[in-house]
Amino acid sequence: MGLRKALSISLLIPLAVGGLAAWLTMDSMAQFAALAQPPLSPPGWVFPVVWTVLYLLMGWASFLVWKSDAPQVEKKRALTLYGVQLAVNFAWPLLFFRAGLYGGALVWLVILLVLVVETVLAFRRIDRRAVWLLAPYILWLLFAAYLNAGVWMLNQ
Template sequence: MNFKCRLFIISLLIPLLIGGISGFITRNSMETFALLNKPPLSPPGWLFPIVWTTLYILMGVASYIVLVSNAPIESKSIALKVYLFQLVINFFWSLIFFNLEQYLLAFFWLLFLWVLIIITIILFYNISKTAAYLLIPYLLWVTFAGYLNLSIYLLN
């Protein structure tokens, strides 16, 4: 295995591990989630892990593209720090929403995450358009999650 292959695997593992740990910590919350009043267009619970796994893989690929790009080290460093920060914010949203059941706080936390995703996309775009485009599904899903989150707050 050459260095770039290892770097690729590490780039994939970082978001997948963060998502996996978050899923493990919130695993018992899906029973409560099933009992909530949900808005129209709410997907079934089984779809969430599939979507999030796909999004984490796309994030990992995007971060790898940025990491191995020929962009200046400073640009890559800033972009990857913001990327990692938004991953941490993403991790804590699940805890706020599912474990603490603080739906309004979770919504505002999600808005902060949404802004960080946009900043990450812009920073990635300046390095690699492909890396930036790979984050668009993530932004769209978090936008949809915002609709679900706010609706759940209002309905419960």
């Protein structure tokens, strides 16, 4: 597969996952907007912008790992972790927005954070640039955990 095609696929996979999750939770946004929000909650338009950037960075990081000269077994482990965290990422908005399970979504988010850290550690052994591409994702997930916890506590 050519590098351009591989890069395109690497970028489209996380965008598709995020887009599908957004589409499946679209009808829950009005209900979410009516909830009490913790301090520092950004306006609603920020979330799709930030997530689009994060998904592109994830895709780019996965491409760097895929195209590296690292041993196949290391690449497979790293990209499997990446796929698992992406699947867990997909489920979080369904738990939070669609099902309104704020406490359960927070636990799920902690699991996601652990998986992303494991992914970063696996990516680091292959291409250190991928670590920097995933760093904003970890920071955003920490902020999301704060927001999730705040919504949960303020709306019980």
